[in-house]
Amino acid sequence: AQSVTQLDSHVSVSEGTPVLLRCNYSSSYSPSLFWYVQHPNKGLQLLLKYTSAATLVKGINGFEAEFKKSETSFHLTKPSAHMSDAAEYFCVVSGASGGSYIPTFGRGTSLIVHP
Amino acid sequence: DSGVTQTPKHLITATGQRVTLRCSPRSGDLSVYWYQQSLDQGLQFLIQYYNGEERAKGNILERFSAQQFPDLHSELNLSSLELGDSALYFCASSVDWTGNQPQHFGDGTRLSIL
Numbered sequence: 444a445q446s447v448t449q450l451d452s453h454v455s456v457s458e459g460t461p462v463l464l465r466c467n468y469s470s471s472y473s474p475s476l477f478w479y480v481q482h483p484n485k486g487l488q489l490l491l492k493y494t495s496a497a498t499l500v501k502g503i504n505g506f507e508a509e510f511k512k513s514e515t516s517f518h519l520t521k522p523s524a525h526m527s528d529a530a531e532y533f534c535v536v537s538g539a540s541g542g543s544y545i546p547t548f549g550r551g552t553s554l555i556v557h558p
Numbered sequence: 559d560s561g562v563t564q565t566p567k568h569l570i571t572a573t574g575q576r577v578t579l580r581c582s583p584r585s586g587d588l589s590v591y592w593y594q595q596s597l598d599q600g601l602q603f604l605i606q607y608y609n610g611e612e613r614a615k616g617n618i619l620e621r622f623s624a625q626q627f628p629d630l631h632s633e634l635n636l637s638s639l640e641l642g643d644s645a646l647y648f649c650a651s652s653v654d655w656t657g658n659q660p661q662h663f664g665d666g667t668r669l670s671i672l
Contacts, residue, residue: 475658486560486648486663494658533601537657544657545614546591548601 445470447536449549457557462521464552466534469515476517477535477546478508487533493517504528529556561585564649564664572672576637579667583630583651589613590632591652591661592624596645607632608655636669644671 450465468474475494479487491502498510508519517534531553537546561584569577583590592604594617603616607626618624621639626632636643646668650661 477660479663484665486562486665487650487661488560488663489660492660544655545603545606545616546657546661548603550600 445472445474445536445538445547447534447547447549449532449534449552451552452550453553453555455555455557456524458526459523462519462524462528462554464519464532464534464554466517466519466549467515468517468534468536470536470538472538474536475538476508476510477537478502478506478517478519479533479535481531481533481551483530490519490532524554524556526556526558529554560662560664562649562651562662562664564647564667566667567665568668568670570670570672571639573639573641575639576635577639577669579634579636579647579649579669581632581634581649581651581664583632583649584662587651587653587662588630589652589655590626590630591650592618592632592634593648593650594645595648595666599645601648604634606655613655639671641671644669 446469448467477492478490481487491500493510501507531551534549563582565580589608591606594602604618606614624634646666648666650663652661653659
């Protein structure tokens with residue numbers, strides 16, 4: 444079985460300050476991990492993915508995430524927040540797990556950016 | 559633009575009715591996923607099709623059914639609608655069925671049951 448926990452339901456930052464969105468996962472196999480972003484009234488958009496290559500993954504819009512197997516974490520970071528980053532962020536674990544290939548989504552973290 | 563098209567964008571209907579949601583996947587993608595998103599339940603996986611065959615089933619009610627056609631578009635049928643079915647329904651497509659490739663999401667169909 445696989446699971447994913449996003450540790451914060453809301454994160455509030457000021458524009459220009461760093462962003463950290465935390466994600467822990469559980470998987471019996473070597474998983475694929477993804478971060479998606481959802482802006483209001485829109486579908487989810489892929490930010491980045493990890494598939495057992497480099498542990499530091501760079502994504503779009505200046506985001507990156509580090510895969511830490513020992514901590515079963517895949518936290519999303521950005522050095523400097525922009526107002527346009529305000530959105531809902533989803534961490535996803537996927538891949539073979541007990542014969543299932545269904546992606547498992549976290550509950551989401553709402554990123555609030557203050558001017 | 560994800561390349562995934564969902565129609566209609568909005569649907570308002572009454573309890574007990576039946577509706578059909580449509581999804582055209584991104585060109586070249588063979589796998590289609592359906593999700594339900596609501597405030598209390600978050601994003602729930604409903605069902606997955608790959609190249610016309612049902613591949614995986616999630617928390618899909620018996621009142622709901624889906625299919626993928628030879629041209630790879632998919633339809634989600636919701637019947638005997640209840641107030642609790644009000645939600646945003648997303649379709650996503652992917653190149654294969656493994657879950658190791660990214661999914662490309664449509665903008666969703668917002669279903670409101672009155």
